[in-house]
Amino acid sequence: MAANPVPRHERRPRSFYALALFFALFVVFLYGPVVTILTLSFQGPSGGLTFPMNGLSLYWFERLWSGGGTVDIGAAFRRSLALGLTVLVLTVVISVLAGLAFRKRFRGSAALFYVAVASLIVPSIVVSLGIALEFRIVDDVLRPALASLGLADARGNSLGLFTSGLGAHLSWTLPFGLLIMFAVFNRLDKSYEEAARDLGATSWQSFRFVILPMIAPFLIGIALFGFTLSWDEIARSSQTMGSTNTLPLELAALTTTVTTPEIYALGTTVTAVSFTVIFGTLAAFLALQRRRRTRLPKAG
Amino acid sequence: QEKVTLRYLSTAVNQSPAIAEKAGADLGINIDYIAVTTDDVAKRVITQPNSFDLVDTEYFALPKLLPSGNIMGLDAKRIKLADQIASVIREGTVDGKTVGLDGTAPSKVLYLPSEQATEFAGEPTEFLTLIPTTYNADTLGIRPDLIDGPVDSWAALLDPKFKGRAAMLNIPSIGIMDAAMALSARGDLTYGDKGNMTREEIDKTIGALIEAKRAGQFRAFWTDFNESVNLMASGEVVIQSMWSPAVTAVRTQGIDCKYQPLKEGYRAWASGFGLPVAINDREKDAAYEFINWFLSGWAGAHLAKQGYYTAVLETTKEAMEPYEWAYWFEGKPAEQDILAPDGKLLEKAGATRDGGSYDERMGRVACWNAVMDENIYMIRKWNEFIAA
Amino acid sequence: METKAIPASAGVPVAARSGARVRRVRTSWTPWWTAYLQAAPMALVFLLFFILPLVATVVVSFWNYTEYSIEPAFVATNYADVFYGCFSGGSALCTTFATYLSTLKFVAIVWVATLAIGFTVAYFLCFHVRTLPMQIALFMVCTIPFWTSNVIRMISWIPLLGRNGLVNETLQGIGLIDAPLEWLLYSDFAVALALVHLYTLFMVVPIFNSMMRIDRALIEAAYDAGATGWQTLTNVVIPLVKPGIVIGSIFVVTIVTGDYLTIGIMGGQQIASVGKVIQSQINFLQFPIAAANAIVLLAVVLLTIWGMLRLVDIRKEL
Amino acid sequence: MRSECQVPSAAADLELAAVTKAYGDTVAVDRVSLKVPAGTYCCLLGPSGCGKSSTLRMVAGHEFISDGDVMIGNTIVNDLPPARRGTAMMFQNYALFPHLDVRENVAFALKMAGTAKEERLKRADAMLAMVDMSAYASRLPAQLSGGQQQRVALARALITNPTVLLLDEPLSALDPFLRIRMRAELKRYQREFGISFVHVTHSQEEAMALADMVVVMNDGRIEQVGTPREVFNAPRTRFVAQFMGGHNVVTEGASAYAVRADKLRLSPLGDAEAGSSPATVSDVEYQGMTIHVALKRPDGTDLLATLPEHEFDRAPVAVGDTVGVAWHPHDRHELAA
Amino acid sequence: MRSECQVPSAAADLELAAVTKAYGDTVAVDRVSLKVPAGTYCCLLGPSGCGKSSTLRMVAGHEFISDGDVMIGNTIVNDLPPARRGTAMMFQNYALFPHLDVRENVAFALKMAGTAKEERLKRADAMLAMVDMSAYASRLPAQLSGGQQQRVALARALITNPTVLLLDEPLSALDPFLRIRMRAELKRYQREFGISFVHVTHSQEEAMALADMVVVMNDGRIEQVGTPREVFNAPRTRFVAQFMGGHNVVTEGASAYAVRADKLRLSPLGDAEAGSSPATVSDVEYQGMTIHVALKRPDGTDLLATLPEHEFDRAPVAVGDTVGVAWHPHDRHELAA
Ligand SMILES: Nc1ncnc2c1ncn2[C@@H]1O[C@H](COP(=O)(O)OP(=O)(O)OP(=O)(O)O)[C@@H](O)[C@H]1O
Ligand SMILES: Nc1ncnc2c1ncn2[C@@H]1O[C@H](COP(=O)(O)OP(=O)(O)OP(=O)(O)O)[C@@H](O)[C@H]1O
């Protein structure tokens, strides 16, 4: 009865091809420009900011590395890295704690939630200005008062990488962390905690031995968010970093001021760091998953 | 004891790694550069007075900085070459003749009655606000290869011939003076003091700028030295007010760029070292030591070879090759190839410097960068121009 | 029932209990304050770095200022300055309105563009890519740029769009144009392009998320009822992804409204934006008027969001 | 035949000819041929993954047919879009549009066809009246109970006047009590409308209660087609016997036969009847009217005897007892495989 | 009595005294009093939302008791944490820790109690051997089938030597075939360990098959407690009769009585037996061994008759036929409410 032994082929609708083309163009749009600067960063020593390429070399990377440029990128790089890592750790810890709190009922939970969402949607420049003002007031008003009590230096500036800067970044990363925690905990059945308690685990044990291992892969996600959001943050950093600049601020300043392909070399380097972090995280995530699945010999 | 570190706040353009290196070798002092934009220098001085030990800022910012009480007078007695500082800075004269003093001329804001004063003295005293590092006279930079016909007046900045290929300096207090130079050159307006306009003058100036902007005169605005270099080098812009070293920087890229002297004269600027009130004694001593070293020749020559003028001309001359001095300061044709400090070729033998000698250039200054009394009003109007 | 001895810790023997009782009802095995303790760090961060700064902004917006200091006071002059000339009836638009208009123009352009692109991309990923691994892989391809530096992504346009940039050279090379296109860089076009490039992902992600939640059976049910592809889109898909659209829109609108960097760099510093105004006022140390501007900006953004939220309840989405 | 024509649809036969569905390399449906006469309640029955849904969805047009033909009436519908096949589908979770109210859900197909608003709402209301849901016309699906949702889904499917209604596990989302009630309703509607229902289920109880025609599937193929009684009383294969439940499959040499659990007779070992063999009681489950006695024969075969309560009470057995178990030779039913 | 003591736990009675659970204003469990003697298999049976889970969870200590007392042995455990009550709970989806392998899951309670690693793994292995899962000791839960997971969950719960094992719908996650198999295993383990099982279900079939003691709940209260046969044969209330299924509730004046569906006898109207009344057949459902005939009396009462296949075949009826229906007076069972 089966007349044709070869099954028919299923045809894709025409819209598929149109949309696939659109998608391809979108990807080109997304990556194309970055590819140009990646290419241009390998200009020869006499190359300029635009095509055509004048030779092919690592000259601009060397210059960047040797600090031959106008500003100390290395220091900004290290500052951003330190800040990013601090933000990463704090974001993970604070988000997990808050996530745990939201599993229970407590007064003010709705308010806290709305504040978190608000922190996400209030324009960053406003938050940044607010923090700068707050610290200005602290310095202008509180500091002399504290100084008269001998508690602080009368002159001084409280704005800084790890005071206002850190706070500004947390106000940006924590809402993301919290929302991810919601997603994670929504999918985490309460019966696991009950089972742990049933088996004699204390609250801490139940967190340490049950909840934490179960949510660990998602914490990697939060960590990634925390780090990259901080690593790339500009608007909130703009007024809050005090006497130092983070890498993106430095970059933003340089975009208009550097006259050589060194800026592209820098761009390439920064992109490389981002990619390393992303793929490192992904690899860690996958490794965790795989270990879960296959760390054990197949039995029976 | 550990080496002293001086946190040196200024715009990026004033921060030569070579100077830091040499100072480190000569004095055993670490120079730690903090690079920010011109506006930010002033902002830092006011809001974060203890975030630096030495500031290199422009004289025109002083009327804003001094009242904040964050800047301390420098003791002239501790500056060995204090009385050899160029007369144009000390007195506003070049070769005995008074130059144009419109705006915040350095001579008006150089002296303080006491170390901690918050008002200017008005006459020479023992305390100096800033010790000059570099100064120069600005004019229009052009791309002769992309422009036909001569340019000889500030009016060219607003000339519709350069529609879409001119740029404006977006530091309001300086930008408006460029505009004023252009407008008065065109004969549209006359000003009492271009550096201290009345509201009416501001309104008219900005009105004219808005008109030009709407007509598409400007390609871009810039706020930073290197930005102007980029715009010029990439050919996006063919005419704009420029800083002399910026022209030099374009030229080192092998691009034809001219620092065009104009019949109305120059807009001058000067910047110098200041000390924060909050400085500690050890850093203060080091700062004086560094300033004295700075004035002693090597640093001056290093900067002069980028096109800046320096505080103490005598020591600069000593530290330069005669042919270099002749080219940079005397307006003579270069006897040999002129090289930048990093060894790149700037000019072939035989070239002369745009605008001629030091005296010719500084002698023809028409006004100085300034902060006006109506600054707040002016900034609001400037924002209107940006928004237009 | 009388059996063996009970360890003292193992509870209260029946006999030991009094008859009358008012039960104190526990509701959890963890002490009541645990939740507060756990929420405290986050609450504290938001208090210190979000609530108080906003309060400070409101307060300072009523202060006085000079060139170098701010002074506690209660004056409305800053607001008057913000709206200087706006209500005087002059024919020209005042600076603030012009600035907002310019900013809103970008918001509108970028919103429409990101929505169109974001929706199409999400739709393709969701309904035309068949296997989940492929969907995830392509989704990752779209999201990875989001994790890399915004500044770098922005400036990468410059070598492409300049007067002597790649695009102009190419177009001239193939003889499509004989003079370089001036409007490619330092123009509204450049700004819009860069903003779309930077922020389309903020649309793609929530819309994709909403779309993935649509039960495939609903689409089949629509086809079953005779709907064409387009009818399915307008009658089923779009109504169901509305929450995703709203969330994406909120992101794009707030970010673009507050943006000053992209508009600055890509607009050749020639284009005004509210963020830039605030930023330059901060640079000139005019904190109180910057604060007043920030409050006005905040009000505008919140009003917009409030309007959007009236369309959709996004809490369901979280 | 096409759904656009708004007259009550002519009943028509549904025929599958060697229909095959391959997902990549896995063959989900393997050359299935089947004829469902007009007006039949047909149940596709089988374990999870046996290809029931795939078969149904190929008929509906939601799955591409890899090979073979689907005919409705005398039209090959392989390449027709779902709405033009004269089929309508009721989805497992009903797939009601959550953003439309009940009336709009029901009127959806008419709206798509461009019927004027007034007309389509009128017809939707009429349809809702038929399924007794008029009172809920302006509720959203989320505000309905499972049974109510089912009725709306039914109304929505029937408004297109389909020739064949396809139902994919329509009852599995309901709780057991509702499930039994809704079962009766489905059967009633099928009778009233006089069209064919093709109903996918993995519950043999459901299939037996509802179907005129049961199609037992396994592993992409049809194992047996017949009336419920045929299938239950005369399972053709070991698989069918086991899957239908209530059967003991006894292997004897190379062949096997099935004996219904209620045909087994237990007797005390002492006075075992002829042909009985000993077995140990391994479990006794009370089941209300009947009692299940699980037995183990010395050779390891498990047997299940279902005894009416009164019969069990006459000679109760307990776990561990050894009893004689026997059945009439004419209750043996030989199996093909 | 405490779970820490590692000796096999003494069996103990479980007693609920006027236990109440209120969630805000809704009273989920309303003064329930119940005594489950040591070593009993007790099923809590009732429709969805009747408070079964709440009751069980109060016993387990996962829900706080609004009023009343829970006693295990002669200790009031109201304020004891779950692990110190001598209860253990098996969760509906088993709640096996997905990141721990089977052995670690089972040893979890011992680890929490601080038992040395070697010791606890040894005991876990012993427990796994008891539930026949030794071969899977180092698999992760995700690599197990539903039935295997259930056994692990059982082992994990039993390793604490509980006095009472609490099970909340332990079989509902399984497919129907597995469900029946696991049912038998649960019963076997209960017998082996000799402790009480309290098992929540909404399936009367499950309850009847398993329980020594069935507790029928409705609306937060207990409707009836008894052995499965008592409850099925002598439902105390209309609710129990209806809920257990297979019963007809006949109202006669103010009182009502129940008649089991298999006690109804049908006869052709012509030669109706004494006491029979006419009724119309509204549905005939084939159920394999039996046939359900739904009837409607002229006064509107619905009746259900369950006939063995052979009896139905002797005098088949079809939908629409009118028949006489009758039952023996001694099959009437008077209802309290
Ligand atoms: N989209 C798909 N891609 C690949 N394989 C599929 C797909 N859909 C179904 N299958 C496979 O085809 C086989 C038959 O699936 P089908 O859904 O028809 O089974 P079913 O009988 O409906 O089962 P269930 O009772 O679980 O719904 C299964 O082995 C399934 O894994
Ligand atoms: N945490 C809670 N908050 C408020 N009400 C609740 C909560 N848990 C249960 N209820 C309500 O209490 C009643 C009894 O719930 P319970 O879970 O005990 O029922 P159940 O018999 O187990 O039902 P099911 O068979 O559906 O599991 C229900 O009406 C339910 O809505």
Ligand SMILES: [Mg+2]
């Ligand atoms: Mg299926």
Ligand SMILES: [Mg+2]
């Ligand atoms: Mg329950």
